[in-house]
Amino acid sequence: MKLYGLHPKFVIFLLGGLWSIFLISCSDSDEIAPIATQQISQADKEALLFMFEEEKLARDTYLFLGEKWALNQFLTIKNSEQSHMDAVANLLVKYGVDYTALPVGDFYNSDLQSLYNELISDGASDVSAALIVGATIEDLDIVDLQDHIVQTGNSDIVSVFESLQCGSRNHLRSFVSSLENIGGTYSPQYLDITTYENILESTHEKCNQQPN
Incomplete structure (x- = not known):
C-alpha cells in the first residue's frame, strides 16, 4: 500500500x-x-492452631499460678504469653484460618486440656512446684516450636515461631533461676540436656515477637 x-x-x-x-x-x-503469595498447607494450618492453644495453655496456667501464689513473675510472663498468642493469631488471620479462643482453662485439643488440668493441680501444691510447672511449659514449648519450624516451608511461620522460641528460652531461664534461688532444681523433660544447658548458660535475649 x-x-x-x-x-x-x-x-x-x-x-x-x-x-x-x-x-x-x-x-x-x-x-x-496477580503477584504470587506464599501458600499455607493443611499441616501449617494445624500447626498454627495447635501453637495458638499451647501458648494459651501457658497464659492460662500462669494466670492461675500468679493468682494462687501472688507471684508477679507469673503474671508478667502471662502478659508475654498473651503477646505470643497474638502473634500466632495474626498469622491465622493473614492466611484466613478460622479459629476461636475458648475461655480461660478450656481447650479444643484434648491433650492440651489434660496437660493444663495436670499442671494447675501440680502447681497448686507449693511455690517450688509452681516454678517447675513454669519451666516444664517453656521446655515443651521450645521443642514443639522447633518441630514445626523444621516441618514448614513457610517463612512467615518460621519467623514468628523462632521469635516465640526466643521468648520461651528467656522464660525458661527465669523460672529455673527463681527455682534455684529457693533451693530447687529442674531437670528437662523435653529438651535434650545439651540444648537445655546451653540455654541456661546464655544471657537474656532480645526477641521480636511481632510478625511483619
Missing part, C-alpha cells in the same frame, strides 16, 4: 510507533497477573 504525500522517513517512523504501541499493549496485559 502506498502512503501518498508522506515522506518515506516519516512513514518508517509512523510504522515503528504503531509497532511499539502493539508491544506495550501486550506487555501491559502480562503485568496484570
Whole structure:
C-alpha cells in the first residue's frame, strides 16, 4: 500500500510507533497477573492452631499460678504469653484460618486440656512446684516450636515461631533461676540436656515477637 504525500522517513517512523504501541499493549496485559503469595498447607494450618492453644495453655496456667501464689513473675510472663498468642493469631488471620479462643482453662485439643488440668493441680501444691510447672511449659514449648519450624516451608511461620522460641528460652531461664534461688532444681523433660544447658548458660535475649 502506498502512503501518498508522506515522506518515506516519516512513514518508517509512523510504522515503528504503531509497532511499539502493539508491544506495550501486550506487555501491559502480562503485568496484570496477580503477584504470587506464599501458600499455607493443611499441616501449617494445624500447626498454627495447635501453637495458638499451647501458648494459651501457658497464659492460662500462669494466670492461675500468679493468682494462687501472688507471684508477679507469673503474671508478667502471662502478659508475654498473651503477646505470643497474638502473634500466632495474626498469622491465622493473614492466611484466613478460622479459629476461636475458648475461655480461660478450656481447650479444643484434648491433650492440651489434660496437660493444663495436670499442671494447675501440680502447681497448686507449693511455690517450688509452681516454678517447675513454669519451666516444664517453656521446655515443651521450645521443642514443639522447633518441630514445626523444621516441618514448614513457610517463612512467615518460621519467623514468628523462632521469635516465640526466643521468648520461651528467656522464660525458661527465669523460672529455673527463681527455682534455684529457693533451693530447687529442674531437670528437662523435653529438651535434650545439651540444648537445655546451653540455654541456661546464655544471657537474656532480645526477641521480636511481632510478625511483619
